[in-house]
Amino acid sequence: MPMTxxxxxxxxxxxxxxxxxxxxxxRILLAGAANIEPVLILSMLAGALLGSYYxxxxxxxxxxxxxLYFYLVPYGGQYxxxxxxxxxxxxxxxxxxxxxxxxxxxxxxxxxxxxxIAVFTAISxxxxxxxxxxxxxxxxxxxxxxxxxxxxDVYAMQVPxxxxxxFSSLLFAPILGxxxxxxHLHGLPVPGTAPAETGRAPDx
Amino acid sequence: xxxxxxxxxxxxxxxxxxVVVLAAVGAVVPARPIVPSEVRVTMVIEGPGWTIEYDAxxxxxxxxxxxxxxxxxxxxxxxxxxxxxxxxxxxITSINGTRSGDISGYDWHYCVNGRYATxxxxxxxxxxxxxxxxxxxxxxxxxxxx
Numbered sequence: 314m315p316m317t318x319x320x321x322x323x324x325x326x327x328x329x330x331x332x333x334x335x336x337x338x339x340r341i342l343l344a345g346a347a348n349i350e351p352v353l354i355l356s357m358l359a360g361a362l363l364g365s366y367y368x369x370x371x372x373x374x375x376x377x378x379x380x381l382y383f384y385l386v387p388y389g390g391q392y393x394x395x396x397x398x399x400x401x402x403x404x405x406x407x408x409x410x411x412x413x414x415x416x417x418x419x420x421x422x423x424x425x426x427x428x429x430i431a432v433f434t435a436i437s438x439x440x441x442x443x444x445x446x447x448x449x450x451x452x453x454x455x456x457x458x459x460x461x462x463x464x465x466d467v468y469a470m471q472v473p474x475x476x477x478x479x480f481s482s483l484l485f486a487p488i489l490g491x492x493x494x495x496x497h498l499h500g501l502p503v504p505g506t507a508p509a510e511t512g513r514a515p516d517x
Numbered sequence: 518x519x520x521x522x523x524x525x526x527x528x529x530x531x532x533x534x535x536v537v538v539l540a541a542v543g544a545v546v547p548a549r550p551i552v553p554s555e556v557r558v559t560m561v562i563e564g565p566g567w568t569i570e571y572d573a574x575x576x577x578x579x580x581x582x583x584x585x586x587x588x589x590x591x592x593x594x595x596x597x598x599x600x601x602x603x604x605x606x607x608x609i610t611s612i613n614g615t616r617s618g619d620i621s622g623y624d625w626h627y628c629v630n631g632r633y634a635t636x637x638x639x640x641x642x643x644x645x646x647x648x649x650x651x652x653x654x655x656x657x658x659x660x661x662x663x
Contacts, residue, residue: 427527476542484535
């Protein structure tokens with residue numbers, strides 16, 4: 314019997330779960346490389362492909378689950394609760410902003426074209442910069458100012474990290490963008506059997 | 518423009534943009550230090566209620582390598598978090614059993630010759646006669662080194 318590949322459409326909650334799983338695993342596996350992370354792009358995708366409350370649920374779930382791991386395992390007791398919650402407020406709202414902007418910029422452009430991925434990748438760069446400007450401010454407010462650093466000091470120190478973050482976004486935007494756009498538009502490819510012949514031979 | 522041509526142009530632009538950003542990262546991130554052949558250095562570690570002093574002629578001429586050498590020679594523990602590319606540095610989280618955050622808001626900081634460190638310990642090259650001071654203290658800057 315000939316085997317074929319057929320596409321099974323993925324409902325939004327399932328696509329959101331896949332995004333969350335990829336985000337949590339990706340963030341933990343890439344923790345050793347500062348600012349190389351898939352969460353920003355997945356947040357944009359949540360806004361663009363899923364919209365609605367997924368704009369908040371997907372980034373917050375990715376960050377919440379992975380933060381649970383980071384603050385319990387490698388960074389256990391390293392930072393005060395005040396600093397963790399303060400920074401988290403900026404990082405989480407930053408990702409939700411990115412998701413909302415991803416939805417605003419992309420929701421009417423979701424077609425299976427190179428142009429869609431190109432626009433998505435291009436938009437990820439200013440959103441990465443905006444995210445870093447916002448979170449560096451939070452970093453200064455909750456950590457840097459207590460170390461005697463001024464806000465311009467923190468922004469100057471942020472420059473290499475933002476460049477790395479832009480690299481990360483450029484790297485992941487086409488890879489994750491193409492993958493999740495395909496899942497959203499065409500569904501999940503699963504093996505199946507070719508449909509049976511229904512026509513009857515004339516002499517039967 | 519045909520779809521295939523668009524895809525090829527996009528792939529080329531994508532790769533080129535990543536190369537440009539990588540080059541910019543390489544230009545702003547400090548390179549691995551060249552460690553001098555041998556230096557005479559002193560290290561003082563001030564923990565809560567204890568002090569360790571280490572004086573050595575060594576080829577381990579960075580703040581972190583000296584710390585590792587002292588921990589082996591004097592028999593105390595050092596824990597740290599490693600950061601890979603592009604930083605390639607470490608963040609010391611525990612010395613002699615005293616961990617960052619054991620006292621809320623306290624971390625390990627270091628100064629070289631009375632100046633607060635501006636580089637990661639793995640990139641901080643030591644010169645002959647340098648004095649490295651590690652202290653367990655709340656967030657602070659240059660005032661910690663006075």
